[in-house]
Amino acid sequence: MNEKNQEKQQSLLRFFCVIAVLTALLLILFFVSLKAGYTELGMPQIFAVLMGKGTREQNLIVFQFRLIRIVLAILVGAGLAVSGTVFQTISKNALASPDLLGVNAGAGIAVLLVTFFEPEDKALGILALPFAALFGALVTALLIYKLANRRGAPLSPLRLVLVGVSVTSGIHALDMILTVRLSPERYNTVNTWLIGSVYGNRWAHVLVLLPWLAIIPLFIYRAGRLNLLHLSDGVAIGLGSELGRNRLAALLLATALAAACVAVGGTIGFVGLVCPHLAKSLVGPNHARSIPAAALTGAALLLAADLVARTIVAPREMLLGIVVSLIGAPYFLYILMTSKK
Numbered sequence: 001m002n003e004k005n006q007e008k009q010q011s012l013l014r015f016f017c018v019i020a021v022l023t024a025l026l027l028i029l030f031f032v033s034l035k036a037g038y039t040e041l042g043m044p045q046i047f048a049v050l051m052g053k054g055t056r057e058q059n060l061i062v063f064q065f066r067l068i069r070i071v072l073a074i075l076v077g078a079g080l081a082v083s084g085t086v087f088q089t090i091s092k093n094a095l096a097s098p099d100l101l102g103v104n105a106g107a108g109i110a111v112l113l114v115t116f117f118e119p120e121d122k123a124l125g126i127l128a129l130p131f132a133a134l135f136g137a138l139v140t141a142l143l144i145y146k147l148a149n150r151r152g153a154p155l156s157p158l159r160l161v162l163v164g165v166s167v168t169s170g171i172h173a174l175d176m177i178l179t180v181r182l183s184p185e186r187y188n189t190v191n192t193w194l195i196g197s198v199y200g201n202r203w204a205h206v207l208v209l210l211p212w213l214a215i216i217p218l219f220i221y222r223a224g225r226l227n228l229l230h231l232s233d234g235v236a237i238g239l240g241s242e243l244g245r246n247r248l249a250a251l252l253l254a255t256a257l258a259a260a261c262v263a264v265g266g267t268i269g270f271v272g273l274v275c276p277h278l279a280k281s282l283v284g285p286n287h288a289r290s291i292p293a294a295a296l297t298g299a300a301l302l303l304a305a306d307l308v309a310r311t312i313v314a315p316r317e318m319l320l321g322i323v324v325s326l327i328g329a330p331y332f333l334y335i336l337m338t339s340k341k
Helices: 002-036 045-050 056-091 103-116 126-148 157-179 184-194 205-221 225-229 233-238 241-265 271-283 287-311 319-338
Strands: none
Touching: 002 045, 002 056, 002 271, 002 287, 045 056, 056 205, 056 225, 056 241, 056 287, 103 126, 103 157, 103 184, 103 241, 126 157, 126 205, 126 241, 157 184, 184 205, 184 319, 205 225, 205 241, 205 287, 225 241, 225 287, 271 287, 271 319, 287 319
C-alpha cells in the first residue's frame, strides 16, 4: 500500500514538474518572440510597453503586430494539440490527428468555398469563420468514417488513417483548383491561409477563437470518461461507460475545437500528431494530465515555429505551416514505422 502511494506521489510530482518546465519554456518563448523582429526591442523596452509606458511606435509594434500573432499561435497550438489527443483516444490509434483524418482539410475547404463564392468587395464575417469550418470538418469526418468502416468487421485504425490521407489529398487538389481561379489579391491571402499562418490577423480573431478554447477545460473535466474510451470496448462497457454517447460527444467536441483553430490559423498540420505523443511520454496516458501537457506542448511548439518562421530569413519570413511540417513530417514517418496497428 505504501509503495502504491509512493508511486502516485512520484507520478504527481513528475506531472507538476513537467507542467512547470513547459510553462517556463512558454514564457521564455513569449518574451523572445516579443523581442525579436525586424525592429528589435530590448527587454527594458518590452516591459515599458507592457506597463503602458512605451512610445507610440513601440506600442504599435508590440500590440498590433507581435502580440496578436503570439497569442494566436499559443491558442491555435493548444487547441490542435488537445484535439489530436482526443482523436487518438477515441480511435485508439497513435497515427490519428485532425490533419491526417481530414478534419483540418474539411474545415479549410468549407471556408475556401465560402470565400470563393463571395463577391470581391465583401469579406467573410469573422464570426462566421468557425461555423463554416465546423460544417466542413463534420462532413469530411463523417465521409471518412463511412469509407473506412466495413460491414461485419471492426474499424481498422490503420485503414481509418489511410482513408483520411486519401480524402485529404483529394481535398487539397480541390483547394488548388479553386485558388487558381481567385483574383491575385485573394489568391495570396487564401494560399497563405491554406498553408498555415497567424500573420495578419486582428484582435477580433483572438476574441472569436477564445470561446472555442473553453472546450479544453471541458475535456479535462471529462478526463475520466476519456480514460475509459482508451480501453477496449468490452472493458469500457463493463465499467459502466455509455460508449457510443461518450465517443460521439468527444468526437464532436474535438472536431469543433480543431475546426475553430483552422478557421483562424489555417490548415496547420502535424501539431495534433506530434504533441499528444510528447505529452503522453512526459506525463502518461491519464487525460487529466496529458491534456494540460499537450496544450502547453502545442502552444510552445507553434510559438517556437512562428518565431523561426519570421526570423530565420528576416526581413522576409517563411509560412508557419511550412516550419511545422519540417518538424512533423519526419516524426510522422517514425510513428508510422513503429506503430503496431
